[in-house]
Amino acid sequence: MTIDSIKNGIVIDHIPAGKAMLLYQYLKLDRLECSVALLKNVSSRKMGRKDIIKLDEVIDLNWDVLGYLAPDCTVNIIREGEEVEKRHPELPEKLVGVIHCKNPRCITTIEQELPHIFKLTNRQKGVYRCLYCESKA
């Protein structure tokens, strides 16, 4: 299977297999008008299987989402057919409006206007907890 090479755009590589669709949703890529390619279960020497997302436009990515869902992914920025930048996301200290608290006793369940905020409480294990009720994400 071949996908046309990109002239100006972004390649998000090394996404854990099966997570591309989740990233597609959380990065709100459905709102883009440019071409977007999702490759699932691509063979990888490093990961065995991986997912890849290709965007035919350079956009502002939500690095918090990338860091939370695929901290080990690689983001390649392509300009004029050349890779000009390679970046890795980091686990964000705080997630605002990315995920919702599932605790039925949390104040966010009755106050719709409150932003859902999660704090990174254990970097090693990638544990996030709700700012308000401290429930695990």
Place this chain on the structure above:
Amino acid sequence: MRHLIDILDLTTQEIDELIETANDIIANPAAYAHKCEGKKLAALFFEPSTRTRLSFEAAMYELGGHVIGFSDAGNSSSAKGESVADTIKMIGCYADIAAMRHFKEGAPLVAAMRSEIPVINAGDGGHNHPTQTLTDLLTIKREKGHFDGLTVGFCGDLKFGRTVHSLITALSRYENVKFILISPQELKVPSYVKDMIKEKSLAYKQTTDLDSVMPELDILYMTRVQRERFFNEEEYLRLKDSYILTPEKLKTAKDTLSILHPLPRVNEIAVAVDDDPRACYFRQALNGKFIRMALILKLLEEAGK
């Protein structure tokens, strides 16, 4: 603006200072009788409470201040759909300090984030209850004289018992404290509490059998299985009588044991235990007023700076 939402908002040094002030209030109550003259405490109780609300009210009155507020969400504007943030902004126009109990976890934090006056968390759902923890710490200090090296048993509902979570968190900051966690399988402490004990490299043991660990304990912290925390009545009925402390069960306990309970009790401590000199729970309830007096003084003083 300084608030008290979580017991960890206070350093151990600040806790020592609050305990010192509380002890001074106990020794010289007259010296504090006019300290809060002209000040108002807003007691915002969105969930029913007897002990905590009355001890806050008694604390403020004994400091010479006044109390306004409500004792049921049905009597507040939240019944009309007002947000916690709006409620606290409005209360800030009328009072100098607020104590908030709420059935939703995190509500006092939301209030503190928007408040112009100090906010004290008086209990939020099954989450935190820092003034109960201060009460417990004052009681332990008065009964034992120290925190380091104590073996503390927690018995009953360790899953939803917010007083348990807060006290474990607070005691984890002292040296060589050992925790013995006694509960039915269904009511074990949440993983984050256990993770915190492990992170501090403190010793702990989990068991379902109170009798086997009784001789080890310096403190036995009993808790009630709380009906209001269960979504399922059948599960509550099945678990509510898991542990009942009786004089017979105390036969193997140390003479120096201190029995604490945040109260109210239902039947988890037999009334016959009340006469045992090791029963501290009514002294503990009294201590609650004194430590809240110390806290109100501290937060008002810092807000005035």
